[in-house]
Amino acid sequence: MKPLAVVTGASAGIGAATARALAAAGFDLVLGARRTEKLASVAEPLGARALPLDVRDPASIARFADAVPRLDLLVNNAGLALGSERIGDSVDEKWTTMYETNVLGVQRMTRAFLPKLLASQRAHVVVVGSTSGFEVYPGGAGYTASKHAVRAVVRTLRLELLGQPVRVTEISPGLVETEFATVRHGGDRDKAKAVYQGMTPLAAEDVAECVVFAVTRPPHVDIDEIVVRPRDQASSTAVFRRS
Numbered sequence: 001m002k003p004l005a006v007v008t009g010a011s012a013g014i015g016a017a018t019a020r021a022l023a024a025a026g027f028d029l030v031l032g033a034r035r036t037e038k039l040a041s042v043a044e045p046l047g048a049r050a051l052p053l054d055v056r057d058p059a060s061i062a063r064f065a066d067a068v069p070r071l072d073l074l075v076n077n078a079g080l081a082l083g084s085e086r087i088g089d090s091v092d093e094k095w096t097t098m099y100e101t102n103v104l105g106v107q108r109m110t111r112a113f114l115p116k117l118l119a120s121q122r123a124h125v126v127v128v129g130s131t132s133g134f135e136v137y138p139g140g141a142g143y144t145a146s147k148h149a150v151r152a153v154v155r156t157l158r159l160e161l162l163g164q165p166v167r168v169t170e171i172s173p174g175l176v177e178t179e180f181a182t183v184r185h186g187g188d189r190d191k192a193k194a195v196y197q198g199m200t201p202l203a204a205e206d207v208a209e210c211v212v213f214a215v216t217r218p219p220h221v222d223i224d225e226i227v228v229r230p231r232d233q234a235s236s237t238a239v240f241r242r243s
């Protein structure tokens with residue numbers, strides 16, 4: 001029987017690329033996201049199941065988990081940034097959405113699937129964090145606070161599962177060209193484009209390859225963390241741009 005993986009936020013970007021890369025690496029897949037049409041278009045060519053999932057909604061997580069009888073790999077990828085206001089102008093609703101998606105979403109999905117993962121005897125939890133999990137920048141506090149928080153969750157999980165047959169990995173990317181910047185800037189494509197202006201960002205596939213590397217190591221090897229950035233980016237604030 002092939003190992004079974006769940007990928008959250010698989011309707012676009014890193015999640016969709018990870019689904020394709022895991023399918024090529026021999027995984028069966030259940031994919032979750034809110035935009036079910038987009039999700040189905042990712043799942044269909046892979047022979048994957050596509051199920052509606054809103055990681056902010058505990059009832060949606062419960063329905064999703066009930067529909068997946070066994071699990072070997074959980075990729076907690078669903079996430080987002082909203083806005084770039086400084087703390088003085090911060091918007092509560094945006095911070096709440098980021099925290100509920102990026103932190104509580106990972107907590108609730110992991111809790112829902114932990115019994116099935118423990119039963120698998122060869123399980124793995126991957127969390128797509130960010131370099132924003134350990135760096136900060138002006139205008140980024142809502143997002144960086146959520147990614148710092150989820151990093152604490154991942155590190156705690158690693159400690160709590162010590163001695164159990166479950167590996168835990170955080171993948172921390174820098175700038176990746178996906179729908180992320182468009183979502184962050186409320187659909188403003190010009191603002192989104194400016195994020196990658198004059199530099200070569202990572203592609204979603206670059207991050208997917210990191211996920212596949214981590215999950216295809218021998219079972220005694222735990223890749224605790226992979227930090228992957230564009231060559232043109234040395235930190236959240238140090239980005240080389242050609243004029």
Ligand SMILES: NC(=O)c1ccc[n+]([C@@H]2O[C@H](COP(=O)([O-])OP(=O)(O)OC[C@H]3O[C@@H](n4cnc5c(N)ncnc54)[C@H](OP(=O)(O)O)[C@@H]3O)[C@@H](O)[C@H]2O)c1
Pocket residue numbers: 008009010011012013014015032033034035036038053054055056077078079080081101128129130131172173174175176177178179180181183204
């Ligand atoms: N792009 C970057 O520069 C970058 C850098 C570092 C880390 N990351 C992280 O990488 C992850 C993936 O982002 P991406 O770059 O691939 O962005 P993306 O292209 O915008 O994709 C985000 C995915 O998350 C899903 N999602 C958002 N809210 C959700 C919810 N409440 N329930 C279920 N799914 C939800 C979206 O699906 P639906 O809208 O269909 O639900 C979508 O599939 C995120 O955790 C992000 O923080 C991105």
